[in-house]
Amino acid sequence: MRKSRCWRPCAYDSTVELDDLDWKLLDLLQRDGRMTFTELAKRVSLSAPATTERVRRLEQAGVITGYRAVVSPQRLGLPIEAIVRVRVRSLDTPRFRERVVTLPQVLDADHVTGDDCWLLRVVCRSMVELEDFVEQAQRYGDTTTSLVFSSAARGRPVTREVFEGPGR
Template identity: 90%
Template sequence: MELDDLDWKLLDLLQRDGRMTFTDLAKRVALSAPATTERVRRLEQAGVITGYAAVVSPRLVGLPIEAIVRVRVRSLDTPRFRERIVTLAQVLDADHVTGDDCWLLRVVCRSTAELEQFVEQAQRYGDTTTSLVFSSAVRNRPVTREVVEGIVSR
């Protein structure tokens, strides 16, 4: 799908505030509310916009331990790993990747004991490496036109 300047402006605004009303969006892009609504609906129907969500702080809801768990899953165990580990509630993100590790999991837990139990479950399917997250410099960065067009700014 070819996106024009207006589409990119709408995407930028909605990625920063998914609760923005069509009226507010329309004002920000200098269009009528119906035209803005139609543009956004077209982006949704094309699959460019895949959803809207609240971003919740795991720490503030009782999940202070965050870790990246890398797993080198044995190939025959991949279906069971997807079924039994990737579906666990502690897994916020699960990326099947190339390289030495097959999976990168971002997990949150109530305690280090819970993290230990999670890692022990994952180890049934292969070797693991676990890193505790101290902080995250970038989270949920918007996808921008500059990234798509390969423009690097400093």
């Protein structure tokens, strides 16, 4: 089996080597985290105990960091989704993290480079709630808000092709 190594400097101290079976398991679990070990074993042509051991090894190595249910905010009465970009004043960053990033409307919060410091994905029940949220964020800097019409790609699995890079 072919093993993969990081093809450029990695952000972590150590790189976990993965073989073809590891990548197959990761692909299957990212697409369906509820798949049983028996079903996984069938799909990768291993015994259930061997499959269980490989998955546990991937968990212990920090490659698999968790499992979760994917929930529809719209079906729960949260029809407004927005991207809020915030240029936080540097001295206000700790308070921004504490008071805005922790708000329940925030689904994702990325500290980024560029003109904006933060990229927040938020969901709200109404435009009034979104306006209140943006006003809270504006206490710490300038904001730009974009409503999400639709999402063409979200939650895609990390694949071997992404890991190895184009043309490898």
